[in-house]
Amino acid sequence: MAHKDKQEKAGTPHAGSGIWPAGRYMDMRRRSLQDPEGFWSEQARKLDWYKTWDQVLDWDPPYAKWFVGGRLNACYQCVDRHVRSWRKSKVALYWEGESGEERVLSYSTLFREVNQFASALKSMGIETGDRIALYLPMIPEVIVAMLACARIGAVHTVIFSGFSAYAVADRVQDTGAKLIITADGGYRRGKTIPLKKNIEEVIDQCSSVENIIVVKRTGEQVPMKEGRDHWLSDLMKNADMWVEPEAVEATHPLYILYTSGTTGKPKGIVHSTGGYMVFNHSGYQWVFNIQEQSIYWCTADIGWVTGHSQVVYAPLSHGAAVVIYEGAPDYPEVDRWWDIVEKYGVSILYTSPTAIRTFMRYGEKWPQKHDLSSLELLGSVGEPINPKAWHWYYTHIGGERCPIVDTWWQTETGGIMISPTPGIDPVPLKPGSVCFPLPGIDTAVVDNEGKEVEAGTRGELIIKRPWPGMLMNIYNDPDRYQATYWSQFPGYYDAGDFAMRDEDGYMWVMGRSDEVLKVAGHRLGTAEVEDAVVAHPAVAEAAVSSKAHEEKGESLVLFVILKKSEAPSDTLKEELVKRVREAIGPIATPEDVYFVNSLPKTRSGKIMRRVLKAVASGEEVGDVSTLENEASVDEVKKAYESLTQEAEA
Ligand code: PRX
Numbered sequence: 001m002a003h004k005d006k007q008e009k010a011g012t013p014h015a016g017s018g019i020w021p022a023g024r025y026m027d028m029r030r031r032s033l034q035d036p037e038g039f040w041s042e043q044a045r046k047l048d049w050y051k052t053w054d055q056v057l058d059w060d061p062p063y064a065k066w067f068v069g070g071r072l073n074a075c076y077q078c079v080d081r082h083v084r085s086w087r088k089s090k091v092a093l094y095w096e097g098e099s100g101e102e103r104v105l106s107y108s109t110l111f112r113e114v115n116q117f118a119s120a121l122k123s124m125g126i127e128t129g130d131r132i133a134l135y136l137p138m139i140p141e142v143i144v145a146m147l148a149c150a151r152i153g154a155v156h157t158v159i160f161s162g163f164s165a166y167a168v169a170d171r172v173q174d175t176g177a178k179l180i181i182t183a184d185g186g187y188r189r190g191k192t193i194p195l196k197k198n199i200e201e202v203i204d205q206c207s208s209v210e211n212i213i214v215v216k217r218t219g220e221q222v223p224m225k226e227g228r229d230h231w232l233s234d235l236m237k238n239a240d241m242w243v244e245p246e247a248v249e250a251t252h253p254l255y256i257l258y259t260s261g262t263t264g265k266p267k268g269i270v271h272s273t274g275g276y277m278v279f280n281h282s283g284y285q286w287v288f289n290i291q292e293q294s295i296y297w298c299t300a301d302i303g304w305v306t307g308h309s310q311v312v313y314a315p316l317s318h319g320a321a322v323v324i325y326e327g328a329p330d331y332p333e334v335d336r337w338w339d340i341v342e343k344y345g346v347s348i349l350y351t352s353p354t355a356i357r358t359f360m361r362y363g364e365k366w367p368q369k370h371d372l373s374s375l376e377l378l379g380s381v382g383e384p385i386n387p388k389a390w391h392w393y394y395t396h397i398g399g400e401r402c403p404i405v406d407t408w409w410q411t412e413t414g415g416i417m418i419s420p421t422p423g424i425d426p427v428p429l430k431p432g433s434v435c436f437p438l439p440g441i442d443t444a445v446v447d448n449e450g451k452e453v454e455a456g457t458r459g460e461l462i463i464k465r466p467w468p469g470m471l472m473n474i475y476n477d478p479d480r481y482q483a484t485y486w487s488q489f490p491g492y493y494d495a496g497d498f499a500m501r502d503e504d505g506y507m508w509v510m511g512r513s514d515e516v517l518k519v520a521g522h523r524l525g526t527a528e529v530e531d532a533v534v535a536h537p538a539v540a541e542a543a544v545s546s547k548a549h550e551e552k553g554e555s556l557v558l559f560v561i562l563k564k565s566e567a568p569s570d571t572l573k574e575e576l577v578k579r580v581r582e583a584i585g586p587i588a589t590p591e592d593v594y595f596v597n598s599l600p601k602t603r604s605g606k607i608m609r610r611v612l613k614a615v616a617s618g619e620e621v622g623d624v625s626t627l628e629n630e631a632s633v634d635e636v637k638k639a640y641e642s643l644t645q646e647a648e649a
Contacts, residue, residue: 023425024424025421025424025425025436025439028424028439029436031439032439032440036057036465037056039439039440040056040066040468041053041056041067043278043281043282043468044056044468046278046281046282047072047077047278047281047317048076048077048081049071049072050073050247051069051070051071052070053070053250053274054068055067055068055069056068057466061486061491062481062482062485062486062493063472063473064275064466064472065251065272065275065472066251066272066274066275066278066466066468067250067274067468069249069250070249070274071247071248071249071250072274072277073150073151073245073246074147074150074254074273074276074313075114075150075245076151076245077277077281077313077316077317078147078150078312078313078316078317079092079107079111079114079147079316080245081317081319082107082319083111085319087107087319088106088107088108089106089107089108090106090107090319091105091107091321092105092107092110092316092321092322093110093140093321093324094295094324094344095140095326096323096324096325096326096340096343096344097139097187097326097327098187098188098325098326098328098331099187099190110143110144113140113144113236114144114148114151115151115240115241115242116236116239116240116241117141117145117147117239118148118152119240119243120148120232120236120239121149121152121154121179122152122243124178124179124211124213124230125210126152126154127153127154128152128154128248128252129153129252130154130155130179131154131155131175131176131177131178131256132149132154132155132156132157132178132181133157133158133168133171133175133177133179133180133181133209134146134157134159134181134182135159135161135163135168135181135182135195135198135199136182136186136215137161137183137185137186137187137188137195137326138161138186138301138302138325138326139186139215139217139326140324141183141215142158142302143312143316143324145181146158146255146302147312147316149255150254151245151246152246153246153248153252155253155254155255157171157175157256157257157258157268158255158257158302158303158307158308159171159258160301160585161193161301161303162188162301162303162585162587163303163584163585164581164583164584164585165199165201165202166202166582166583166584167266167584168180168198168199169202169205169206170265170266171258171266171268172209173205173206173208174258174265174268174475174476175208175256175268177206177208177209178209178210179209179210179212180209180211180212180213181212181213182195182199182212182214182215183195183196183214183216183218184196184214184215184216184218184219184220185217185218185220185222186217186218187326187327188327189327190331192218192220194220194222196212196214196222196223197222199212200222200223211229211230212228212230213230213235214229214230214231214232215232216231216232216233248273249273249274250272251272251274251275251472252272252273253270253271253272253273254272254276254313255270256268256269256270256475257271257304257308257411259305259411259412260517260524260525261484261514261516261525262496262515262525262526263527264480265525265528266525266528267480268474268475268476268477269305269411269412269471269474270472270473270474271469271472272472274468275414275468275469276309276313276468277313278468279414279415279467279468279469280313280314280317281317283314283415283416283438283469284310284314284318284416286423286439287379287405287407287416287421287423287438288348288350288377288379288405288422288423289377289422289423290315290318290320290348290423293347294321294347294348294376295321295345295346295347295348296315296320296321296323297322297323297324297325297340297341297344297346297348297350298310298315298322299325299329299337299349299350299351299355300350300352300381304522305409305411306350306382309415309469310350311324323340323344325337325340329355329358330362334359334362335366335367335369335370337355338369338370338397341370341374341375342371342372342374345374346375347374347375347376348375348376348377348378349375349378349397350379350381350405350407351378351379351380351381352380352381352382352383352521353380353382353384353385353389353521353553354383354521356380356392357389357550357551357553359392360388360389364392367396367397368396372397372399373399375397375398375401377402377405378394378397378402378403378404379407380393380404380405380406380407381407381409381521382518383511383518383553384432384508384510385406385431386432387431390404390406390431390432394431403420403422403426403429404420404429404431405419405421405422406420406433406434406435407419407434408434408497408507408509410495411471411523412470412471412485413469413470413471413495414470414471417437417441417443417463418434418435418436418437418438418443418507418509419435419436419438420434420435420436421435421436421438421439430502430504432508433502433506433507433508434507434508435506436505436507437507440467440468441463441467442464442465443461443462443463443499443507444461444462444464445458445460445461445499445500446460446462446489447459447460448460450462450488450489450492455501455502455505456500456501456503458510459498459499459500460489460495460497460498460499460513461495461497461498461499462492462493463492463493466493470493496512496513496514496516497509497511497512497513498510498511498513517529517544517545517546517554517556518554519546519549519552519553519554519555519556519587519588520551520587522587524556524584524587524588526543526545529544529556529558529580529588529590530542530543532579532580532582532584533558533560533579535579535583536575536576538566538572539560539561540561540563540564541561542559542560542561543558543599543612544556544557544558544559544590545609545613546616547591547616547617549591555590555592556580556588557592557593557594557612557616558576558590558592558593558594559594559596560576560593560594560595560596561595561597561598562595568595573593576590577589577590577593594616600612
């Protein structure tokens with residue numbers, strides 16, 4: 001009877017065959033927490049190692065080293081393993097260009113291309129440990145290039161092709177990359193993105209760069225500097241067909257990926273090879289229940305961590321057939337994605353709530369034009385999914401047949417941390433809940449003092465012990481690593497998210513608890529945006545906040561104090577918006593600009609963004625004195641009044 005009650009409470013359209021958490025999951029969970037080292041070494045044995053590890057975990061808080069002394073190669077796991085089996089002739093990548101072109105790469109073709117690319121890298125003098133920046137559109141070469149780097153032990157840093165030239169310069173400078181791999185351009189909504197030209201704008205600021213490899217994609221004329229710039233096609237002609245994979249230490253960095261934090265410039269998150277690969281290989285099976293015949297499509301761009309873990313390293317390590325698409329979701333028509341699902345027979349679709357909400361707005365008539373019966377499992381990532389969007393996805397895309405795995409994780413966690421795990425047991429779902437931590441993941445919801453809160457109470461999400469996919473460090477900035485993740489709750493990883501555990505033990509992630517902004521699932525830092533605005537000669541001070549947005553989840557709102565000599569104008573608003581787009585990229589386009597005379601601050605001068613957010617969203621500001629005890633309430637109230645007057649004006 002108790003079992004039945006619990007299941008009914010879950011109110012799920014996808015009730016499993018018993019109460020959840022259920023048998024197999026509970027067994028794995030218990031074992032993983034009682035004997036984490038035994039558990040993770042069992043998982044690690046599913047990969048091929050040149051040498052097995054001497055020590056499973058070296059935990060010297062806050063630094064975790066996994067599989068110390070072990071040697072492996074991530075490219076070997078993703079490619080060579082498969083060409084040694086029947087998967088040699090299996091499809092690795094189905095690529096579709098925006099204009100409808102298609103390329104299908106088998107594992108053996110991928111193997112050949114990766115080897116040749118690795119040989120080209122070597123011909124540029126690239127060695128193990130060198131950093132390489134990738135600024136490429138969603139074309140097969142981006143995956144080939146990542147794997148080629150991994151093959152020779154070079155560390156890739158992929159820069160989202162929607163980012164501006166300045167974002168490229170920042171990342172190249174921070175990593176000291178010797179080589180940039182880019183393309184003449186990419187396609188987006190029928191237009192071209194001039195990637196090589198963008199690089200040209202900032203290359204003078206990138207003194208570490210010795211060579212640039214350029215992939216021909218659009219065929220547009222681009223400047224090529226003799227001796228420095230090389231067409232990939234020329235290099236491939238002379239390349240070797242075989243390059244020995246480098247047997248790197250498990251703790252050797254596989255990549256650096258930049259993500260935004262509360263303060264300062266984006267931080268370079270460093271991921272290991274061994275722990276990262278083990279964690280992703282296991283989690284992928286548990287969450288997506290991948291089968292040989294699965295056709296898997298994760299719609300994320302390769303420039304984000306989802307692209308790294310869930311388009312490249314996890315699926316390819318399983319020898320999965322992966323779909324990738326170059327262009328905009330609604331181009332040339334809003335059923336483009338559903339056309340792709342039908343055409344390739346996609347069985348697993350993994351996307352973001354923002355995308356779902358956008359399609360929801362267009363209406364179900366678009367997916368209804370297509371046969372989506374190949375779909376078996378749906379996934380969601382990047383931001384909380386509201387129940388309305390969940391139900392729409394479940395009904396109109398999944399045909400009320402497919403479970404939805406709502407997966408919580410971060411750039412820093414390397415792989416999925418909290419999610420339903422249909423690959424272990426069927427899961428009764430609750431729309432909007434990320435359900436349960438994966439085996440081996442020890443989460444808790446705590447108050448500001450680090451004390452666990454009761455079920456049903458919102459608190460901070462922390463992870464109580466290291467896991468193999470955990471970031472190794474922030475590149476060039478160990479102090480920031482320590483301060484960001486390990487200072488508030490010593491010994492525990494601070495995720496920076498609010499969460500709640502309900503009475504059934506289900507987890508609900510409720511947005512950022514810090515000042516990181518999430519616009520359309522993309523992570524943006526306040527400092528990056530504010531730096532761009534303050535650089536305008538008319539601006540004295542600026543603060544960025546967000547307000548709720550029906551599709552994007554959140555949208556950016558700027559509050560700007562002008563210099564005394566300047567007057568507010570629409571032209572100035574446009575200039576500021578343009579400046580942010582140029583400095584970061586179109587994803588950071590502000591939705592509103594308010595000119596104000598003062599900003600709400602604490603006595604120590606910290607801007608109270610929660611007040612700004614409330615103001616911009618037209619919500620009650622509430623009792624600010626309890627929010628920030630240092631706050632000067634009068635100042636806040638004054639600012640609030642001036643803001644609302646401006647907003648109304
Ligand atoms: O706030 C959480 C949100 O995205 C943040 C991590 O962003 P990023 O490093 O860009 O990685 C996104 C893709 C892994 C988290 O701190 N987030 C991610 N997934 C979810 C989520 N919020 C709620 N539900 C999710 N499923």
